[in-house]
Amino acid sequence: MAKLPVSLTINSDEHDLLIEPRKTLLAVLRDTVGLTGTKEGCSTGDCGACTVIVDGKAVTSCMVLAVTASGKEITTIEGLASDGELHPVQQAFINTGGYQCGFCTPGFIMASKALIDENPDRTEEEFRHALGGNICRCTGYTKILEAVLKAAEEIRTTA
Amino acid sequence: MSEYTVVGQTVARVDAVEKVTGAAQYGADIHPPGMLYGKIVRSKHAHANIRSIDTSEAEKLPGVRAIITQDDVPSGRRVFATDKVLYLGEPLAAVAATDPDIAEEAAERIKIDYEVLPVVQDVMEAIKPSAPRLHGDDTKDGPNRREISGQIRTLSRDKENDHSDEISKLEAGLEAYPDEVYYNISAESHTEAGDVEKGFAESDVVVEDTYVIPRVHQTYMEPHVSVASADSSGKITVWASTQGPFAIRSGIAGTLGIPLTQINVIGTTMGGGFGGRFGVIITHVPAVLLSQKTGRPVRVQMTREEEFTDGRPAPGCVIKLKTGATNDGRILAREALAFWDSGSVSGASIGSTIRVRGVYKIPNLKVDAYGVHTNKSGTAAYRAPGAPQAIFAGESQLDEIAERIGMDPVKFRLMNMREEGDEVPAGGSEPKVGYKETLEAVADAAGWWDREADENQGWGVAVGDWTNGCGPGGVYVSVHEDGSARIFHGSMDITGTDTAISQIIAEILTVPYESVTIRRGDTDSAPYSTGSGGSVVTFTMGNTAKLAAEDAHRRILELASERLNTNVDDLELKDGAVHIISAEQPKSISLGELAAYSLSTTGGPIVGKGSFARQASTPALAAQIAKVEVDPGTGRTRVLKLVASQDVGFAINPMAVEGQIEGGTVQGYAWAMMEEMQYGDEGNINPGFVDYRVPTSADLPTVESVIVEVPAPNGPYGAKGVGEPPITPTLATMANAVKDAIGIRITELPIKPEKVVDALKSNGR
Numbered sequence: 001m002a003k004l005p006v007s008l009t010i011n012s013d014e015h016d017l018l019i020e021p022r023k024t025l026l027a028v029l030r031d032t033v034g035l036t037g038t039k040e041g042c043s044t045g046d047c048g049a050c051t052v053i054v055d056g057k058a059v060t061s062c063m064v065l066a067v068t069a070s071g072k073e074i075t076t077i078e079g080l081a082s083d084g085e086l087h088p089v090q091q092a093f094i095n096t097g098g099y100q101c102g103f104c105t106p107g108f109i110m111a112s113k114a115l116i117d118e119n120p121d122r123t124e125e126e127f128r129h130a131l132g133g134n135i136c137r138c139t140g141y142t143k144i145l146e147a148v149l150k151a152a153e154e155i156r157t158t159a
Numbered sequence: 160m161s162e163y164t165v166v167g168q169t170v171a172r173v174d175a176v177e178k179v180t181g182a183a184q185y186g187a188d189i190h191p192p193g194m195l196y197g198k199i200v201r202s203k204h205a206h207a208n209i210r211s212i213d214t215s216e217a218e219k220l221p222g223v224r225a226i227i228t229q230d231d232v233p234s235g236r237r238v239f240a241t242d243k244v245l246y247l248g249e250p251l252a253a254v255a256a257t258d259p260d261i262a263e264e265a266a267e268r269i270k271i272d273y274e275v276l277p278v279v280q281d282v283m284e285a286i287k288p289s290a291p292r293l294h295g296d297d298t299k300d301g302p303n304r305r306e307i308s309g310q311i312r313t314l315s316r317d318k319e320n321d322h323s324d325e326i327s328k329l330e331a332g333l334e335a336y337p338d339e340v341y342y343n344i345s346a347e348s349h350t351e352a353g354d355v356e357k358g359f360a361e362s363d364v365v366v367e368d369t370y371v372i373p374r375v376h377q378t379y380m381e382p383h384v385s386v387a388s389a390d391s392s393g394k395i396t397v398w399a400s401t402q403g404p405f406a407i408r409s410g411i412a413g414t415l416g417i418p419l420t421q422i423n424v425i426g427t428t429m430g431g432g433f434g435g436r437f438g439v440i441i442t443h444v445p446a447v448l449l450s451q452k453t454g455r456p457v458r459v460q461m462t463r464e465e466e467f468t469d470g471r472p473a474p475g476c477v478i479k480l481k482t483g484a485t486n487d488g489r490i491l492a493r494e495a496l497a498f499w500d501s502g503s504v505s506g507a508s509i510g511s512t513i514r515v516r517g518v519y520k521i522p523n524l525k526v527d528a529y530g531v532h533t534n535k536s537g538t539a540a541y542r543a544p545g546a547p548q549a550i551f552a553g554e555s556q557l558d559e560i561a562e563r564i565g566m567d568p569v570k571f572r573l574m575n576m577r578e579e580g581d582e583v584p585a586g587g588s589e590p591k592v593g594y595k596e597t598l599e600a601v602a603d604a605a606g607w608w609d610r611e612a613d614e615n616q617g618w619g620v621a622v623g624d625w626t627n628g629c630g631p632g633g634v635y636v637s638v639h640e641d642g643s644a645r646i647f648h649g650s651m652d653i654t655g656t657d658t659a660i661s662q663i664i665a666e667i668l669t670v671p672y673e674s675v676t677i678r679r680g681d682t683d684s685a686p687y688s689t690g691s692g693g694s695v696v697t698f699t700m701g702n703t704a705k706l707a708a709e710d711a712h713r714r715i716l717e718l719a720s721e722r723l724n725t726n727v728d729d730l731e732l733k734d735g736a737v738h739i740i741s742a743e744q745p746k747s748i749s750l751g752e753l754a755a756y757s758l759s760t761t762g763g764p765i766v767g768k769g770s771f772a773r774q775a776s777t778p779a780l781a782a783q784i785a786k787v788e789v790d791p792g793t794g795r796t797r798v799l800k801l802v803a804s805q806d807v808g809f810a811i812n813p814m815a816v817e818g819q820i821e822g823g824t825v826q827g828y829a830w831a832m833m834e835e836m837q838y839g840d841e842g843n844i845n846p847g848f849v850d851y852r853v854p855t856s857a858d859l860p861t862v863e864s865v866i867v868e869v870p871a872p873n874g875p876y877g878a879k880g881v882g883e884p885p886i887t888p889t890l891a892t893m894a895n896a897v898k899d900a901i902g903i904r905i906t907e908l909p910i911k912p913e914k915v916v917d918a919l920k921s922n923g924r
Contacts, residue, residue: 102178
């Protein structure tokens with residue numbers, strides 16, 4: 001299949017790639033760029049494990065064709081910590097025990113970050129519904145919500 | 160104040176940073192140079208004879224490097240179906256190609272000529288003479304034929320209280336049952352204690368019912384994957400997402416006839432397992448075969464759809480249950496007949512039917528269980544295998560008895576619970592277990608005793624028991640010149656166990672938790688370790704770690720006695736240094752100094768070894784209370800409160816223990832209310848998250864967990880396995896709460912809104 005030129009800005013690094021039009025952003029991140037922190041849980045956009053932030057919005061990267069993301073700013077889980085410091089959302093997931101097997105965790109952290117950036121003042125109930133596109137099978141969500149609320153509070157108070 | 164400084168404390172897990180930064184390496188993250196992508200070719204029918212497999216069109220596709228079928232399995236052991244398929248998704252061949260999309264396209268180009276056969280998906284249909292036989296020939300004297308005990312007709316459901324149409328159909332079918340033989344039976348299990356007939360005769364109240372529990376998928380978030388690499392010398396390396404690397408090693412060796420030492424299995428970080436990640440053939444064997452054929456590394460990764468069609472989910476079952484009790488609340492007898500849907504192969508946990516006895520004194524008990532073949536994939540363990548199903552029946556029926564004799568469900572349970580020293584049905588006597596403490600704790604925490612309910616609201620309680628397993632394990636611990644300790648072992652971390660092991664070592668070596676690191680070896684390097692399932696890891700590896708640390712502790716004191724010129728008995732290891740006890744001149748030497756000194760001694764470095772296999776385990780109880788509100792218009796049940804207590808023996812890392820309780824409870828909730836693998840004549844019809852709904856954060860409130868600690872005599876620091884118990888009572892907890900809310904007993908799971916609406920309608924509401 002003929003390949004098309006694609007320019008992606010991933011975690012502030014520019015990547016000029018030749019990509020088959022049928023490849024998803026998830027496949028390109030994982031197989032071409034080698035950023036495997038973003039996970040593939042269902043390939044149908046239903047589990048949220050592949051969530052990345054594209055131009056400020058959380059998207060399921062298995063549902064995005066990479067060629068359509070050309071020219072866009074993409075942040076993956078690998079791009080969240082800066083200068084050796086974990087992002088407050090990452091730290092909150094550790095402090096509250098908001099992860100177990102860890103497979104859904106990058107997706108949850110990226111989805112949570114996008115939600116908090118957009119509006120850190122959501123109530124628990126609002127976060128519960130807003131995170132309804134991400135599936136976790138280990139935690140039962142109690143400690144994930146604790147983490148998200150803690151991170152939102154921290155970001156609110158330090159902003 | 161605890162006598163311990165590290166165990167019993169919540170600490171950040173050893174894998175914390177790698178898991179929140181995306182650095183943890185799962186199976187699909189492994190990408191050796193030159194790797195090919197494998198794809199399994201699967202049956203498109205649930206039951207069919209295979210006339211031919213034509214790979215010629217697929218071979219022409221550029222990028223295809225190998226296509227294999229059963230003809231390519233030198234050992235002849237069954238990896239792919241040849242002449243007949245028994246379920247939709249059964250593997251028939253596999254492809255390796257340079258790109259995953261090419262592999263998929265090649266798989267689609269392989270032409271299979273099927274002769275479609277009649278399908279049977281319902282266990283109660285499969286046992287009838289009219290059912291298609293899955294194994295052997297089509298005559299009634301095939302290998303899976305069993306004489307029946309006759310009791311199938313004597314056990315009937317409680318028709319006044321059971322309004323399930325599905326069950327009515329099953330009953331009608333059975334009443335017309337013309338033969339004295341069951342067909343398609345894969346296995347059977349029978350237990351009898353006392354005299355149930357006498358027990359029922361002496362009972363004031365007897366309740367009978369039939370419970371139907373669906374097949375559900377473990378739904379670990381990481382689909383199965385393996386990467387295999389066979390080198391030119393025949394050495395095979397397999398990166399496997401598995402709960403048991405050593406089991407995978409012996410499984411591959413056995414299946415392919417390869418010496419054990421020629422296979423190295425590297426367990427990758429596991430994206431959930433819950434019992435479903437022990438399979439050998441699933442992706443590992445095809446990956447090895449493809450790598451052998453191509454001489455290149457090959458990754459075989461299942462899609463979510465493949466997980467649903469060819470995973471090994473938890474078996475559904477039909478349990479006919481009868482219980483007799485006196486008006487003053489004593490349970491006298493219980494009898495169960497269960498049919499477990501084993502799928503195309505045997506392996507359903509039918510022995511777990513015995514768990515209908517619960518934790519109660521039941522003098523007369525009879526349990527008959529059968530595994531039944533249907534046109535589905537085989538089954539595997541799922542968190543306390545078999546217990547949630549059996550306990551759902553047992554605990555649902557207890558509430559019906561309590562209601563009829565007018566007794567509070569919590570008090571009724573407390574009154575009948577076994578106590579320390581009571582005779583155990585399986586033999587021996589009951590150890591000290593916090594049965595009553597755990598139930599009382601959840602009742603207090605949930606506000607059971609002064610509970611209030613508005614219209615359409617209800618409260619439900621149930622308890623479930625499980626005993627952790629135990630298995631062989633080996634651990635080494637080394638102490639280094641900087642005073643740090645390094646643990647080396649071979650068991651997969653199952654969401655917190657590496658942390659618990661590290662805490663135990665830190666506790667015994669009296670060093671800070673942060674100065675202990677842990678490394679899991681592969682099967683070439685690590686000491687043998689049991690698979691991470693059956694809640695074994697904290698119990699087994701915790702005990703093993705303790706032995707290793709104690710061994711290191713001995714060596715440390717030995718070195719200190721040489722160095723400080725003092726008798727070992729006068730020395731104490733404390734705060735990372737050895738001190739002379741009650742010396743007139745206090746003298747001490749740090750662990751780091753001792754480790755440095757050890758390098759030039761005859762006895763050598765500080766290396767502690769622990770090796771352990773078996774000690775009696777102690778049962779654990781999980782008790783849960785739910786408050787729900789049912790919308791009679793839509794049938795939707797909303798959880799208002801969900802409280803879960805558990806006797807964990809001793810919580811080595813309390814936050815991790817809470818996480819296990821919360822997660823297990825929500826899985827139980829999902830089984831009760833949402834999840835169900837559905838099958839038609841063409842096989843599984845809901846192989847994705849849109850049609851197979853698992854809970855999201857929007858479905859539930861916070862789960863409140865309550866830790867109860869009644870130490871287990873042989874557990875490390877009294878700890879019991881904590882992973883499995885919390886799923887066991889939730890199915891009944893939810894059903895009992897719905898019953899309390901709407902006054903109708905639903906015996907067929909899941910309690911989806913439409914089922915509630917139907918139940919209300921058939922009761923004229």
